[in-house]
Amino acid sequence: MKQSIFGRVLLLGAALILAAGCSTTYEYGDAGDVPVYDTDFGATDLQAVADKMVTSLLTFPPIVQITNQRRPIIVVEKVKNKTSQHIDTESITDTIRTRLLRSGKFRFLDKSTDSQTIDEIRRQQEQGLTRQDTAQQFGTQEAAEFQLTANLSEISQSKEEFWNKKKAVYYKFTMNLKNLRTGILEWSDEKEISKLEKDPRFGY
């Protein structure tokens, strides 16, 4: 009799655990620790790339020397995406730009909002609503001293065996800082990322 009750309690416990795994649940995660589900370029890779580039640029001795004296103006160009994936590369440069700006060492030009800036200056000058002594003028913006460019490339390899499939993806993100007056590359660095996938054909 005792055994029977014990068995029922066990079965009930097991049923509850199994049933708990059957319903879809939603919860907040840690944005700083996004899980890795595949070998595609993901949020964790973006954070690793941004961290390496920012650390490298802010600690490179000639750049430290320049930023100790002034806050140079940088213009950021779009990343050349040479991978086979659709990657929001603007998100990478946005993160890098935000962290560099918040370090207080650099200033940035934002080319992506130029058309809105032109519209606003034209509105201030032509619509007749703005006091003309306070209206902004064309041709007063500062020019960039440096240009930040980047490439993202990918090499993918896969291997099929009887018992499993393996895939290795290698990413390389290269970033350069060019002096626009002299054309000289003042700084450059790379971040390499390797992601592996192992897909067993049998069991786990």
Place this chain on the structure above:
Amino acid sequence: MMRMRNCLSLLAVLALAAGILGGCSSTAGIEGSVTATEVAPGVYEYSEYLVVNNPSLADDIQIVSLHTDFVGDLMRATVTLVSKDSDTQSVKYSFSWYDSQGVEIDMDSRPWFSLVLYGNETKTVQGIAPNPSAKKFKIKLRTE
């Protein structure tokens, strides 16, 4: 009939064990910290401490050095880790930064980075403060 019941009991015990074990991996880790106190203009005194919240991780990985210097006016953290295991291990680490009042800077940008350590390997990780107000850093280590 009896055999069937025994089988069901065994399955139930296994399911319970799997359910319980599934929620057992600890997210506690090891924390190392260095505080820089400016005793004279440009002269700093450093104090460091180490907290082990996960003894089993501390058996596998050790923080062998916590080093701080200033690049320009930005605090830089250099931490050396050593694997005490002969197998390959994956850990995650994260830096956080604090000003001279102990207030955390840029709380929302604390990404966790993966680090692979081969058997008995020593590796160094580095971080740079978000801005010149940082006078203390903390590194947190935990398992994947």
